[in-house]
Each structure stands twice: as structure tokens, then as C-alpha cells.
Amino acid sequence: GAVVSQHPSWVICKSGTSVKIECRSLDFQATTMFWYRQFPKQSLMLMATSNEGSKATYEQGVEKDKFLINHASLTLSTLTVTSAHPEDSSFYICSETGNQETQYFGPGTRLLVL
Amino acid sequence: QKEVEQDPGPLSVPEGAIVSLNCTYSNSAFQYFMWYRQYSRKGPELLMYTYSSGNKEDGRFTAQVDKSSKYISLFIRDSQPSDSATYLCAMKEPAQKLVFGQGTRLTINP
Numbered sequence: 001g002a003v004v005s006q007h008p009s010w011v012i013c014k015s016g017t018s019v020k021i022e023c024r025s026l027d028f029q030a031t032t033m034f035w036y037r038q039f040p041k042q043s044l045m046l047m048a049t050s051n052e053g054s055k056a057t058y059e060q061g062v063e064k065d066k067f068l069i070n071h072a073s074l075t076l077s078t079l080t081v082t083s084a085h086p087e088d089s090s091f092y093i094c095s096e097t098g099n100q101e102t103q104y105f106g107p108g109t110r111l112l113v114l
Numbered sequence: 115q116k117e118v119e120q121d122p123g124p125l126s127v128p129e130g131a132i133v134s135l136n137c138t139y140s141n142s143a144f145q146y147f148m149w150y151r152q153y154s155r156k157g158p159e160l161l162m163y164t165y166s167s168g169n170k171e172d173g174r175f176t177a178q179v180d181k182s183s184k185y186i187s188l189f190i191r192d193s194q195p196s197d198s199a200t201y202l203c204a205m206k207e208p209a210q211k212l213v214f215g216q217g218t219r220l221t222i223n224p
Binding site: 046 | 150212
């Protein structure tokens, strides 16, 4: 299956700062990537669909000005959590489509906002 | 009613047992069915992928899809402690987003 990396694997930041998370497709040119967040003992919640060269599509209830997504190349999508607050602490996971009907996930980024 | 229902467990079985994990769903338009394994603090790993109804086997893992009953299963034979993880079912319509079950936490006891 596809190989996806994320960086950083974990990050701790102060409230009010911005954090950027990178998602890279290592063996596949991904025109579409997805960003999820996951709270402890819960399933994955889709935040947005990242499209190469165009604006991301956000799910209902996700603030696009708070969670900035950039997909400038076929192998890199970034998620920036702007003015992070403690309630933004979560596990953020990106994925890419393999054969377009399944998804391969990255290892995740754990964000802790103090 | 959720689109996909999955018993969150936790499920605890002895090593070597056969494990049965299940999901039910309500959307008859789902065509693609997946099982993911997620270890603690890691991203989900694709285990099995099935299109439409039928069975698929890969080593100790067997996935079954019964579209008439809207029911999918994952069987793990000869379970090992390393199989201890959360198992997520997921499914989708063509060209639509993936819909996940809640995940079942499984522990295999040595």
C-alpha cells in the first residue's frame, strides 16, 4: 500500500501559537489527501479534503480560518492550526487515496496545547 | 441511528482464540469495505479491503461482507498478543468519503 509520513510526530505548544503539520506521500502522487482528528477512545473525524492546487474542502463545523490547509505539490499537504488553544489538543492524522476507493493513513501527529 | 455501528468493546480473549469483529450499516449504497488496525498512538493501518459482497482471506485474517444483511465481519485466527489493538471498520460509496465505525478495542491475553 501507499506510504505516508507526517512531521512532527508530536508537538507541544503554548496557547495562542500556530502549529504546522506536514503530510507527505512518499511513493504516490496524491492529488487528494485528507485530514482527520481523533480524540482519545473515539473514531476518526474527517476535518477536510485537501486538493492539490486548489482550496481545501472543509467538513461542516470545521473552521477553515483556524485550520489552514495547503496542498501545493502532489506529495505534500500541510495543516496549520492557528492560534491554538487547549481544546485543539488532539491526534491529527492525514491520509491519501490509494486506488481512489480506499485510504492509507500517516502515523499521526499528537498535538498538546498548554 | 449512525450510518455504521460497531461495538466498541473492549473485547478480551486468550491467545490462540478465533476473534470475530463485526459492523452493521444502514446505507445500501456502500460498495467498498475496509478494516483498519490501529495501535495506540499510531495511525490506522489498512488490513483488508473488499469490494461488494464476498469473502477475502489474507493469512490469519478473513473479511466477510454480506450486503443483503448490511453486515461485515473480520475474523482473526490463531490470535496473538501482537493483534491487541483497536480495529476500525470503514466503508464508502463510490467517490464519496470514508465512513468509520467507532472501533473495537481488542486485547489478546498471553
